[in-house]
Amino acid sequence: MKVYYAPGTCAIGIQILLEEIGKPYESVLVDLANQAQMKAPYLAVNPKSKVPALERDDGSVLTEYQAISVWLGLTNPDKHLIPADAERHARMLEAMDYIVATMHMQSWARIWRPMKFTDNAAEFPVLKARGEEMFVKDFALMDKTLGDKPWVVGDFSLADPALFFVSWWAADRIKFPLPPRVAAHYERMKARPSVQRALAVHGL
Secondary structure: OEEEEOOOOOHHHHHHHHHHHOOOOEEEEOOHHHOHHHOHHHHOOOOOOOOOEEEOOOOOEEEOHHHHHHHHHHOOHHHOOOOOOHHHHHHHHHHHHHHHHHHHHHHHHHHHOHHHOOOOHHHHHHHHHHHHHHHHHHHHHHHHHHOOOOEOEEEOOOHHHHHHHHHHHHHHHOOOOOOHHHHHHHHHHHHOHHHHHHHHHOOO
């Protein structure tokens, strides 16, 4: 398998899962700084012009963070990355959807890439401030979701690498204060060998 990534992107969550699974895979760098995602070689892999993308052993390519995660979990049932019971399975998907669709694509996008929302640079500070306000709510919700559990749904699951990448962006890139339970989850994640190996691939 090959996973297409760019340093510091959400692709790190997929690489954490691949490290958890332990099967051989190759990490292929997509140079976003030089707009490689918009050029023909990568468009032939993923016409959506974004990372991650997973090229499977049969040559087919799977895109979108949640789809890749679920496929990895379902095809490696011995790793127990997807809860067996319906309630925790649903709660895992609920958390992942919120992390990807809201925390990543709405809150973080306003902070890190305000140009996605306006061409007027004078509006960037307002958008960034709004994104940070949204992050306060987002992380408070995730803090409540964690409660007294070590992982998002109790046992380690697909949701935990997702929470890690937004926590990493917040804590490392903008020094955003994580609430206590999320901060503890972040430290537990950093202690996992799979996370350490994935961070090393990213040069982080």
